[in-house]
Amino acid sequence: MKIIEKLIKRASHKALGDLADDENYIFLRKNYLFKEISAEAFLFIMTRLVERRYNQDELIFKQDNLGICLFILKKGSIDIYLRTSDNDKLNYAKVREGAVFGEMSLVSSTYRTATAKAAENDTILLTLSTFDLNALSDQFPKDGLSMLKGITNTISENLIKTTKKLRNAKNEIDELKEKLEKYERG
């Protein structure tokens, strides 16, 4: 068994060596999600990774639709916005190159919580599906866990940011209410 493990490791390192000039490989190696991933698991991810191109204003995913993929922005920029119950558009974030988004669908098969649209022509995304993450966790449990931790961290950070935004918004509303009350009192 140990010999096979050694052979797999050596073969993976050799295969990754062959990929050294691959632009997706160079790009992903810098990403925090893949920093602690072993050579074998990284090679597995490289075989599953799909590159997609979008034009300006083209939808990537829509709020409340099925979500099964995580996206990594390789080139261009993305607008993420929400639709309120009154159908008002609420800009949420602008995604820059190298960032990961749509990660919530990878952890739990749920609806998209926001809409993502390409903000530039020739926007390039790398995608990884929930099925790929499952397969990765089956074959390389350690690496699957490490990636899952990275995704959970991203979700937590986003949650903290959203909570802060919500708190600020609440404070703003309270201030406005106070001002309105003062104004009404004369």
Place this chain on the structure above:
Amino acid sequence: MKEDKFYRNFLIVVGTVIGVGVVYQGRNLLSPVFSALLVAYITYPIVLSAQKIGIPKGMTIIVIFITIVGLITQIGSTVIPAVNREVRVLSNPNLYKNVAHSRLVKIGKDLSMQLRNFGLIRKTWKDEQIIKEFSQWIAEQSTFLLTSIGGIAKKTGQFLMIFFFVLVFALLDGDMFYKTTVQMLPNSLFEPGLFILKKTIDLLGYYLRGIVIENLILGIISFILLWVVSLISPLSFVLALVISFIIAVTNVIRIIGPVIGAIIGVLLVLITTTDFIAMLGIVGVVLIVQLLDNVLILPLVMKEQVKIHPVFCVLGVLLGGQLAGVLGMIVAIPVLGSIKVIYRILAIEIKKFNMDPEVPLELGFQISES
């Protein structure tokens, strides 16, 4: 809006008709392509595992290729000379009178003796007469075979050429094949398209696993029953094991598979013992096992694995046979399963899927595991 809907439905109907027409016209290509993809699907994990430990893909594919070609050659080189010898003997009365010249004549004589003992053929019939009738029939069949041999050779050649071509490329570019298919999905339907594709591939895996489970159960039951037969007949333990294995393997081909299994089993008994009770026992075991398979094992296993109603399974198998022969029968159930997944997504879930940025969604759609 109504016009748009009309045109969309019109295009779907026209597209479906053209699609069915193209599949029907190219149905001769379906068998080799399906068989190659099926073999590629089964052997691809070997290529991947070998690649993992540093063996190049090309080398593993060459080994798989040589193994398949070797098996075909081995079967051909064993069967063809034996058939040729028997045909030669049976067409010459001086030769078939001597049992030592032909295995078939020996089997025929032993069998006629058994049948005579059981009173199933007239005692006045002489062996020579039966062999003469049989050899005449063989001669007619061989004349027919010789006249159509050109056509058979051409068809076999075409089948093998397409089979190996698709097999090699499917094994060589298995990942790329999957990736290219995913990349071909339009941006607006990327995620549901990927969902359908993955579910279809999973379904094929579940089906193959279902087949293994079903035939394993079937093989075990066959062996137990044949072992009972061996207690009351000269059928040996090893032969019972071999025949139950053959019954399980041939059962992969729906409907006609069990018949083939029974024929091979009976032929094996003919060659070894020529015992009538053992032969009857094999036919009885195949019938019992088939009944159990169709009533209990297949519905339970396939319902669990592929989630298709047994009636649709049988109808699908018959339709598959009409469209693509034996292979159509084998792949009918996974194809049916894929159609079910695609229908479910297109007809039910895609309606809720909306990529129009101006239209708010009232309902999202949930990933269904079924």
